[in-house]
Amino acid sequence: MTKSKLSSAQQEELIGILKTRFSKHTPRHKGIDWDKVETRLQAAPAVLWSLNEMELTGGEPDVTGFDKKTGTYIFCDCSAESPKGRRSVCYDHEALASRKEHKPQDSAVNMAGEMGIELLTEAQYRELQQLFPFDLKTSSWIVTPDAVRERGGALFCDRRYDHVFTYHNGAESYYAARGFRGTLRV
Structure with missing residues (x-):
């Protein structure tokens, strides 16, 4: 893995983790269609790298909203406690x-x-x-x-x-x- 880019296998694995979490916690993102989120993710390798960093440090990122003004999906750390890493x-x-x-x-x-995310x-x-x-x-x-x-x-x-x-x-x-x-x- 090079910084800011995951291999195809890593991208596929991460998207699978995110999809499972998305399906498991539907109240976090009512009215949001996973297929549209996934399409956006597949077109954004740098974002996938950042989401992977969130995952690796224990953040359990998930979709928590959609910004109608900018047309962007919002991911946030959803681990029960502050991420261990x-x-x-x-x-x-x-x-x-x-x-x-x-x-x-x-x-x-x-x-x-360094992770490409915001507090x-x-x-x-x-x-x-x-x-x-x-x-x-x-x-x-x-x-x-x-x-x-x-x-x-x-x-x-x-x-x-x-x-x-x-x-x-x-x-x-x-x-x-x-x-x-x-x-x-x-």
Whole structure:
């Protein structure tokens, strides 16, 4: 496998995984036709590579919507908890560089960029929580407004007590139970 491109066999395997998940979780994508999604995926090898990265890191990506304005299908990490392969990371590169010792291996913003996906915004996170109660034991970094980030902070969300909470922490912090969820359009 070369970066940004899967072999034909890998593409076929991934599409099979995505199709099975799509069929198993129909409430996430009411009114969306899998055949149209698959046609779009087959025409987008770079997107397939990114979806594979989401899968490999434990995100369990699935279709969660369709944007009528842009005509794109929206994929999002739908693992019950924050993806295992993306935990114990600080918020961004600046936060990572600021740590003098006990640095995490990476940052959420950097990993998302390398994977070709975007962190969820607070609104997207809350919308995802309408589909299923995610992050009952973990938390996920979300896109942080510049005004918060400029002061050294970053935002994350989780779900506790059947309520979605948004919190703040130092951007350089990292925890074994905090990762990030991503989204991708095709």
